Amino acid sequence: MRIFVAGHAGMVGGAILRRLKEERKDAELITRRRAELDLTDQSAVRTFFGDVSPDVVVLAAAKVGGIHANNTYPAEFIYENLIMQANVIHEAHKAGVDRLLCLGSSCIYPREVPQPMREDALLTGVLEATNEPYAIAKIAGIKLCESYNRQYGRDYRSVMPTNLYGPGDNFHPENSHVLPALIRRFHEAKEAGADKVIIWGTGTPKREFLHVDDMAEAALFVLNLEREIYDANTQPMLSHINVGSGKDISILELAELVAEVVGFDGRIETDPSKPDGPPRKLMDVARLAQMGWKAQIELKQGLVETYEWFLAHRDELRSA
Helix, strand or coil: CEEEEECCCCHHHHHHHHHHHHHCCCCEEECCCCCCCCCCCHHHHHHHHHHHCCCEEEECCCCCCCHHHHHHCHHHHHHHHHHHHHHHHHHHHHCCCCEEEEECCHHHCCCCCCCCECHHHCCCCCCCHHHHHHHHHHHHHHHHHHHHHHHHCCEEEEEEECEEECCCCCCCCCCCCHHHHHHHHHHHHHHHCCCEEEEEECCCCEEEEEEHHHHHHHHHHHHHCCHHHHHHCCECCECCEEECCCCEEEHHHHHHHHHHHHCCCCEEEEECCCCCCCCEECECCHHHHHHCCCCCCCHHHHHHHHHHHHHHCHHHHCCC
8 A cells, every 4th residue: 555645744634644554554654755746746746656656645745824824925825835736636636546534624524514514614714814725726626536536436534624733834923823823932042031012913712722632643534434424414515524623712711721831821812903803713524533543632732742842843944
């Protein structure tokens, strides 16, 4: 069994690779860094699949970032994600790969969708403006998988994780997601002896968070399901599966928890002039639970582990 993990250098791909090494010692795990294989280059991707001939593909490669990054680089976010998915999925099909897992994002759902967000809420309303280009690209990934399944009988599956965090996260002060950004901000405030930290927005939006190791376990759980079980719990035109913890927390409460874990004892203030994003994002994970999987890592435990990883790598992160 030859398994290609696209995006193994990222947080999610790295966690999936670690899990595969534990679970599939009989498998040949194939990886390529961007310098070795540019997934936006169709010719290079075609050559790779022709030369390597993997049996299974895990598509975890993506251009990702928080609100600031999505607002600043919308063209890159839609183009790079669209083209990577199209190249990998199409060339995997052309090379005869029958099983593929595509990782998406909870931002595929409409801004005003009823909470918690069910899989059948897809394409029922207007997307959140701050990350619409990225969301459209991720929706296209789902529909690419569905289309190759319908037309060619492939077994291409999609999982939609909630907000992920954990070892290997991006802690860039401007382009990271909210949780790693808060960890870095509170840590630097503590080091500087600052008396307060200002967080973006009102602090009232609620978000759900899932440790990346839980995500890796869920991804392989879905990938390894017998096709009959997967098909029985999905539909040809509604094939993606939500992955989350099933619990959410306000951004202000999250900031308070991060401050506690980091050891920052100053004030926390909000900045309502900055965008909040959607008021709430909580995944309905009933479908995945029905199939037999649920998250195991509690948020505080995961934050402690993530902060420990940040401290162990802070020297290399200082220049980021």
